[in-house]
Amino acid sequence: MRIAYFYIALLFCTSGQAQQIVQGTIMDAEKDIPLSNVQVTIKQDKVILQYTYSDEQGHFKIKGESRADNILTFSLIGYKPVEIKMTEIQDRILVKLYPQSIVINEVVIKAPKIRGQGDTVTYFVNQFSSDRDKTIGDVLRKMPGINVDTKGKITYNGKEINKFYIEGQDLLEGKYGIATNGIPQQEVGTVEVYEDHQPIKALEGLFFSDQAAINIKLKEGAKAHWITTLDLESGLPLPLWEIKSFTMLIKKNQQNISILKSNNRGHDLSHECETVTTRGFFNQDDYYNQSQDIDVALPSTPSLSPERTLDNRSHLFSTNQLWGLKNNYQLKGQINYLNDETKSEATSKTIYYLPDGSYILSETENGKSYQNMLTTNLTLIGNKDKFYLRNTLNTEWKWHRIDLMTQNDKNLIQEKAYMPSHKVSNNFNLVKRLRNQSISFSSFILWQSTPNTLDIFTDEKEKQIQSVSTFFLFNNNHAIYSFTLGKFILSLNGGINFLLRQMDSNQQNNHIPVEGDLLYNDIQTNYIRSYLNPKIELNKRFLILTIQCPVSYYHYIYKKEKQRQTMNYGIYSPSLKVQWNLTPDLKWTILGGILQDKPDEFLWYNGWIVQNYRTIRQGYMTTQKKNGKMMNMDISYKNLSLLLFANAKISLQWNNEKYIESQNFINKNLIVRSIIPEKHLSRQQLLQGEVSKGIDFIDGSASLQGIYYTQFNRMYQDESLMPFDTQLFSLFGKLNGKLGDKVDWNYSISYSSASLNVNKNNLFSSKKVSNKVGLSWSPFSKISFQANGEFYRNEIANDEFKNIFFVDAAVVYRINKKYEISLDANNLLNNRIYDYTITSNLSTFINQQQIRRRELFIHLFCQF
Numbered sequence: 001m002r003i004a005y006f007y008i009a010l011l012f013c014t015s016g017q018a019q020q021i022v023q024g025t026i027m028d029a030e031k032d033i034p035l036s037n038v039q040v041t042i043k044q045d046k047v048i049l050q051y052t053y054s055d056e057q058g059h060f061k062i063k064g065e066s067r068a069d070n071i072l073t074f075s076l077i078g079y080k081p082v083e084i085k086m087t088e089i090q091d092r093i094l095v096k097l098y099p100q101s102i103v104i105n106e107v108v109i110k111a112p113k114i115r116g117q118g119d120t121v122t123y124f125v126n127q128f129s130s131d132r133d134k135t136i137g138d139v140l141r142k143m144p145g146i147n148v149d150t151k152g153k154i155t156y157n158g159k160e161i162n163k164f165y166i167e168g169q170d171l172l173e174g175k176y177g178i179a180t181n182g183i184p185q186q187e188v189g190t191v192e193v194y195e196d197h198q199p200i201k202a203l204e205g206l207f208f209s210d211q212a213a214i215n216i217k218l219k220e221g222a223k224a225h226w227i228t229t230l231d232l233e234s235g236l237p238l239p240l241w242e243i244k245s246f247t248m249l250i251k252k253n254q255q256n257i258s259i260l261k262s263n264n265r266g267h268d269l270s271h272e273c274e275t276v277t278t279r280g281f282f283n284q285d286d287y288y289n290q291s292q293d294i295d296v297a298l299p300s301t302p303s304l305s306p307e308r309t310l311d312n313r314s315h316l317f318s319t320n321q322l323w324g325l326k327n328n329y330q331l332k333g334q335i336n337y338l339n340d341e342t343k344s345e346a347t348s349k350t351i352y353y354l355p356d357g358s359y360i361l362s363e364t365e366n367g368k369s370y371q372n373m374l375t376t377n378l379t380l381i382g383n384k385d386k387f388y389l390r391n392t393l394n395t396e397w398k399w400h401r402i403d404l405m406t407q408n409d410k411n412l413i414q415e416k417a418y419m420p421s422h423k424v425s426n427n428f429n430l431v432k433r434l435r436n437q438s439i440s441f442s443s444f445i446l447w448q449s450t451p452n453t454l455d456i457f458t459d460e461k462e463k464q465i466q467s468v469s470t471f472f473l474f475n476n477n478h479a480i481y482s483f484t485l486g487k488f489i490l491s492l493n494g495g496i497n498f499l500l501r502q503m504d505s506n507q508q509n510n511h512i513p514v515e516g517d518l519l520y521n522d523i524q525t526n527y528i529r530s531y532l533n534p535k536i537e538l539n540k541r542f543l544i545l546t547i548q549c550p551v552s553y554y555h556y557i558y559k560k561e562k563q564r565q566t567m568n569y570g571i572y573s574p575s576l577k578v579q580w581n582l583t584p585d586l587k588w589t590i591l592g593g594i595l596q597d598k599p600d601e602f603l604w605y606n607g608w609i610v611q612n613y614r615t616i617r618q619g620y621m622t623t624q625k626k627n628g629k630m631m632n633m634d635i636s637y638k639n640l641s642l643l644l645f646a647n648a649k650i651s652l653q654w655n656n657e658k659y660i661e662s663q664n665f666i667n668k669n670l671i672v673r674s675i676i677p678e679k680h681l682s683r684q685q686l687l688q689g690e691v692s693k694g695i696d697f698i699d700g701s702a703s704l705q706g707i708y709y710t711q712f713n714r715m716y717q718d719e720s721l722m723p724f725d726t727q728l729f730s731l732f733g734k735l736n737g738k739l740g741d742k743v744d745w746n747y748s749i750s751y752s753s754a755s756l757n758v759n760k761n762n763l764f765s766s767k768k769v770s771n772k773v774g775l776s777w778s779p780f781s782k783i784s785f786q787a788n789g790e791f792y793r794n795e796i797a798n799d800e801f802k803n804i805f806f807v808d809a810a811v812v813y814r815i816n817k818k819y820e821i822s823l824d825a826n827n828l829l830n831n832r833i834y835d836y837t838i839t840s841n842l843s844t845f846i847n848q849q850q851i852r853r854r855e856l857f858i859h860l861f862c863q864f
Contacts, residue, residue, distance in 0.1 A: 034058025253324025643694025700737030
């Protein structure tokens with residue numbers, strides 16, 4: 001016991017070095033004027049621990065440990081460096097630098113592309129942009145370390161950002177696709193990245209974040225007045241159109257961004273108003289997502305951009321307003337409305353691998369989707385050093401209908417799916433900071449209703465009707481108390497939440513020979529949960545250690561007609577996270593833990609639900625809780641002087657499953673999906689990495705991403721157990737640059753492979769390769785020629801490949817900086833069919849998708 005006390009005392013002593021905040025002013029010793037851009041560093045044995053730069057008034061602020069071997073250094077070209085020991089600094093300091101003559105050869109000084117200052121990385125937009133780039137999103141895709149996926153989600157050095165600011169304000173509440181696809185890049189001066197960003201000021205120093213935030217800094221001429229851009233396109237074959245209107249007002253206490261978009265040329269607008277940032281500190285089981293029971297969808301092409309295949313008539317309106325109030329409060333409001341009509345046509349072949357061979361289902365699908373969605377958001381927020389308050393009221397009203405005609409080997413089937421969804425939620429958060437401790441409270445409530453209906457008609461005029469109506473009310477309330485004890489931060493999170501869920505389903509005119517009680521469901525599932533999550537965190541200079549052990553208790557009440565059943569579950573999921581900050585730019589993190597979760601109450605029904613004409617889902621009382629283990633390891637590195645960013649991640653997960661998925665084929669044309677109680681072990685492995693770098697000699701950047709994923713699982717097919725594993729590998733590289741002031745170019749290449757193995761025997765494997773190149777040539781100051789080429793080579797069956805090549809071109813005439821007109825041509829080779837293959841659980845999907853024909857456009861762009 002004495003030894004244990006000794007080690008505890010030793011730990012407190014070794015972690016008790018005082019953190020010191022050093023601030024002051026740097027002056028020219030001879031002219032007595034402040035010096036900006038002076039590099040201020042804290043070094044230990046020539047290793048840089050922290051660094052920052054002085055501002056325009058010569059002020060600086062830096063944090064480090066007061067140790068005799070820590071040296072504070074001030075350096076600026078043309079001045080003699082100054083070094084001071086950290087132990088000799090008591091209060092604010094005045095540093096005077098003396099000019100120093102230096103002899104250098106003739107050099108060419110180039111403006112920096114990226115600059116680091118403390119925890120802030122600044123990208124200079126004009127160093128990455130070209131005349132071809134219209135929005136800030138186009139430029140973000142060229143910046144090393146920043147990645148923007150096809151849906152607009154932004155990651156920085158491998159991790160999702162947690163905030164997207166415009167001039168330091170979070171106007172869009174996570175829907176930042178509106179800004180990245182709209183803000184003119186020529187109006188942006190810099191893009192700032194705040195590393196390890198804690199967006200709640202009252203929690204700084206108590207709760208640490210490893211996510212970054214992005215801040216868009218506008219040029220001075222872009223502030224305090226309205227900026228409007230207008231894109232108009234009209235084309236052949238008639239009628240083709242696109243209208244994009246973007247307006248922005250950014251002032252100190254007021255911000256507004258509004259957009260109006262309409263097109264029928266294949267641009268998908270449904271993702272632009274999606275929330276893509278993570279929720280951070282208050283992400284405590286706040287959201288409870290209800291999945292759709294009806295599963296009818298139009299054929300789509302995941303490996304090809306929507307502009308090639310999407311036959312649409314889409315309209316989107318969004319307005320976002322921020323008002324600054326008294327006492328540092330803000331009021332934010334959002335209104336988004338989407339009207340979307342989509343057509344799709346495809347021919348497909350699905351191969352199901354069964355114990356006695358395989359079953360092939362051939363289909364030709366032709367359908368339409370009609371969607372209307374209205375969302376609103378009203379947020380009151382006060383974010384102060386000692387106090388944080390936030391209340392957000394959200395509503396979402398969605399009306400969605402799909403009409404799908406399917407011709408298979410036997411019948412012509414028509415499906416009409418009505419899938420409306422209505423949501424109302426309110427989220428209240430409160431934080432009070434008291435010196436080295438904080439008290440937080442959060443309350444979230446969500447109401448959702450999904451009255452869905454599916455009508456199925458066959459060519460024999462038979463009609464089958466499936467209705468599923470789900471209603472639920474979810475509420476979560478919790479409080480967190482946190483305090484510091486030396487280098488330790490201790491917190492206790494406790495709360496109560498409950499769920500009230502009602503599900504009714506009914507089938508009419510069902511010709512499947514089943515018992516009558518399987519044709520309908522009338523159930524109610526309720527639970528109340530109490531939980532406690534103690535957490536201890538050690539924050540040293542090079543080490544952040546986090547231990548937490550959330551414990552939950554669920555009390556379920558399940559009602560079916562006159563039957564009533566109660567169940568109780570205890571859940572615990574301890575975890576340990578260790579982050580080593582080997583240098584300020586090199587971080588290594590390991591996370592491991594035990595996974596436990598409640599049963600899936602969405603499957604708690606006994607009857608059958610027709611999801612589409614070929615699939616029926618049968619519920620099951622999954623009374624066993626889920627168990628597993630996980631381990632993640634990731635490493636990130638950056639070197640701003642080399643414009644280099646790199647990250648890698650390994651994720652391993654083992655699940656002790658209590659149930660196995662089952663598929664039974666009835667008459668080879670109907671699939672009944674359910675689960676069977678049987679224990680087994682499933683495993684998942686994920687390896688991914690990314691390297692990106694700015695390259696001066698091509699005046700551009702390059703990046704390389706790789707992903708390897710494998711899954712080991714098992715499944716019942718026609719009552720026979722079939723172990724299988726799936727392996728996926730992908731590699732993606734891109735390169736962009738400039739040739740003087742005349743040529744701007746980009747190139748990307750991707751390779752992917754997928755394989756499906758059963759009992760270590762390969763059933764199917766496929767490979768895909770794509771190449772994309774873009775070129776913009778400006779032989780004259782006002783005229784430029786643009787060309788794009790895309791080549792795809794997809795393996796459809798073993799050693800059977802399909803190739804397709806796309807060519808687009810444009811001629812642009814720039815009247816001035818604000819106006820331009822162009823003639824655009826898409827799909828000049830007039831390709832009409834795209835073939836691809838997808839491998840899933842014991843099945844392979846081979847599809848031929850219709851492509852948009854050759855199109856010609858006249859395009860007018862103007863900015864006011």
